[in-house]
Amino acid sequence: MVKKLLLCGSAGWIMEVVWTGLNSFFAGDLKMMAHTSLIMFPIYAAAAFLIPLKNALNGMPVFLRGVIYALFIFAVEYFTGAFLKSFGICPWDYSGSKFNIDGVIRLDYAPVWFIAGLLFERLIGGMPKTELNTKKL
Secondary structure, eight states: HHHHEEEEEEHHHHHHHHHHHHHHTTTTTTTTTOOOOOOHHHHHGGGGHHHHHHTTTTTHHHHHHHHHHHHHHHHHHHHHHHHHHHTOOOOOOOTSSEEEEEETGGGGHHHEEEEEEHHHHHHHSSSSHHHHHHHHO
């Protein structure tokens, strides 16, 4: 489990650095400066606890799994963001976004969380077994 926690935390950091670096580039920063916070590591590492959810979704269509993961990520992001915000240490603030809820989640990030959820699914234990990928050829 420690290996999966480290893997998910590291993967989350890498995704965030790439995301913020690309956002900087598209905002005109040719240096593509990126950023994250040490606080984010345990939040991303918590994706390792998706294993029971992944097992429950075993065999479901990829679209449905992605939607469920996105909803789960929104919930975690909302509650961790609200908790951290209550101490004045939330590393993100989406207040400027038209689609924000309490400044801690952005509904327009749903496609990002959809893809991230499927990526974390792979990191924590591969694709769910389906009839197609369990048949021997």
